[in-house]
Amino acid sequence: MPSLQSRPPEESPNPMDNQSQSGMDAAAMGTLPRIIFMSRWLQLPLYLGLIAAQGVYVWHFLLELWHLIEAAFGSQTAIAALVKSIGYSGPETVTLNETIIMLVVLALIDVVMISNLLIMVIVGGYETFVSRMNLQGHPDQPEWLSHVNASVLKVKLATAIIGISSIHLLKTFINAANYTDKVLIAQTAIHITFLLSAMAIAYTDRLMSGDGKALRH
Numbered sequence: 001m002p003s004l005q006s007r008p009p010e011e012s013p014n015p016m017d018n019q020s021q022s023g024m025d026a027a028a029m030g031t032l033p034r035i036i037f038m039s040r041w042l043q044l045p046l047y048l049g050l051i052a053a054q055g056v057y058v059w060h061f062l063l064e065l066w067h068l069i070e071a072a073f074g075s076q077t078a079i080a081a082l083v084k085s086i087g088y089s090g091p092e093t094v095t096l097n098e099t100i101i102m103l104v105v106l107a108l109i110d111v112v113m114i115s116n117l118l119i120m121v122i123v124g125g126y127e128t129f130v131s132r133m134n135l136q137g138h139p140d141q142p143e144w145l146s147h148v149n150a151s152v153l154k155v156k157l158a159t160a161i162i163g164i165s166s167i168h169l170l171k172t173f174i175n176a177a178n179y180t181d182k183v184l185i186a187q188t189a190i191h192i193t194f195l196l197s198a199m200a201i202a203y204t205d206r207l208m209s210g211d212g213k214a215l216r217h
Contacts, residue, residue: 071096110167117160151205158198165191
């Protein structure tokens with residue numbers, strides 16, 4: 001009489017069975033862990049609010065650009081609006097001079113850089129902390145999004161903030177006659193603080209990445 005031998009359980013050749021098993025494992029998640037995991041969607045209104053803020057910046061950019069075009073054709077109302085928006089006061093404010101044009105262009109660049117910062121926060125933050133956007137292979141996928149994580153996002157945000165601070169500092173020095181020495185020193189110190197903070201964040205991220213590679217080896 002042949003001896004009975006125990007056989008190992010055979011894997012199902014149907015891949016749908018494995019997917020069903022994974023679905024059962026996900027469904028077996030407890031109520032509290034499921035609630036905690038779903039709480040990430042509470043960030044969605046925050047990102048929608050940033051999109052609305054982006055729209056406000058676009059409107060402000062177009063308004064300033066329109067005033068600049070009108071001022072170029074000699075509109076005194078537009079020149080007065082530009083002078084008020086940039087805080088300029090000089091000997092000749094009845095005509096559009098080079099200093100006013102430079103300050104307005106720097107203000108427009110500032111708006112663009114802040115808009116880029118918003119895009120990084122909205123897209124990168126949503127991809128990192130809320131849900132995947134499944135943009136792999138999309139022709140318009142940003143280059144930095146393919147390898148974005150919390151550490152990379154912090155470094156990129158710090159770099160963007162330094163750029164914005166540089167534009168503000170340049171605007172202040174061009175229009176330095178309208179600021180006190182205390183304001184000039186304070187803005188310079190703040191910019192240096194941003195620069196040192198970004199260097200510290202990048203150095204810390206490099207150390208952590210090196211430790212992770214060392215552990216893997």
